[in-house]
Amino acid sequence: MKLIFFLFEFFFCLKYSYLGVTYEGYFKEINGKDISTSISENIQGVKINLNNGFECALACLKKPDCYVATLKNDYCTLIKMCPNSSQYQENINSILFEKKIKCTKEHFNLTTTMNLTSHTNTVNSLVVLHNGDMASGSDDKSVKVWDLNDGTIKMTLNGHTGIVWSLAVLANGDLASGSQDNTIKIWDSIDGTLKMTLNEHVWAVRSLAVLHNGDLASCSGDYTIKIWNPQDGTSKMTLNEHTGTVLSIAVLNNGDLASGSNDLRILIWNLNDGTVKMTLSGHTSTVWSLVVLDNGDLASGSQDNTIKIWNSIDGTEKMTLNGHSDTVRSLAVLHNGDLVSGSYDKSVKVWNLNDGTIKMTLNGHTGEVFSLAVLQNGDLASGSQDMTIKIWSEF
């Protein structure tokens, strides 16, 4: 066991390793009343000889589903949810330790705070630039950069001659866009100048991702994935193994690339030699979307209307999320770690990954939801066939 413990004025950071697993949490000490009575159904009380808050916080740290620890008369209580702020304010007797990472509010509520309108067709892709602005790519062939303070457009990037399927932000802040016109364009995201056009795919470029070393990965209707040097626009590698359009790619925490296709498979690639490390089979229709969760698991959204959660290390299927009534087209991870999905059923759903239930359904779009992005301030953006982008903020 390895334990690191830092004490600040009101915070302490705990890092605890046991049997090769590291748990890390930032705890905030809050004095107050025992809140256990108001949320008793979620409480797991533990009466042990704990005589300080540090031990109690450590017990919470070791339980992945513990968000708050309370200490009162040596009685340590581990709470599986975040109490709300008014409960904090009423506290007068006990000491609370709130795990600052993964501390999700059970009853948070997202509501539309802005509708962005200007695209004249489906909003296919969204991405957040390094300066916090959001860019959107559309079936109207344009890329737009938005000022999220007032919902106005800062720039419209024209040049593609087909649908803009995908966007990605390079390590240097440049914006890459992949299109139905078979090309990838690299734009200066500040002044909007076109820096480069990458022409090697022979069918639509459907998704883009930036690797840990800064290289750009692209996948296509030509069944391949290409790895590019974004500095000079040369292609370094072509990955051939899918037997259908490759619609989605994502970079795993260990740097490997995952790809989803209409051949129903997800492949995990070894980028040193371009071979397939693992094949994840289970979806019964096209895999449209991939995202990596905070714990390293891979989530995949499919035309079979489900989301599957995979252990990205050994490839085992951990969970299937049922709830959408049409294709799961886009996935994202909120700042609190929750998985969020956008679907052709016009809804956006937030999932509880502890039990696979739906935490929240966001209705409002009048068309299929094609794209999602989480903004720097934690707000959620969703782009739709209804030509709008909605910004959802915590209520």
Ligand SMILES: *[C@@H]1O[C@H](CO)[C@@H](O)[C@H](O)[C@H]1NC(C)=O
């Ligand atoms: C917070 O908790 C208090 C006490 O349980 C409750 O009355 C109040 O409605 C809660 N507020 C929210 C926003 O959930």
Ligand SMILES: *[C@@H]1O[C@H](CO)[C@@H](O)[C@H](O)[C@H]1NC(C)=O
């Ligand atoms: C979320 O906010 C909306 C709009 O204010 C409201 O209608 C709805 O009841 C709220 N849901 C919860 C769970 O608080």
Ligand SMILES: *[C@@H]1O[C@H](CO)[C@@H](O)[C@H](O)[C@H]1NC(C)=O
């Ligand atoms: C966004 O658009 C919807 C549908 O037109 C409307 O009901 C809602 O009030 C708008 N929200 C804002 C914040 O403008």
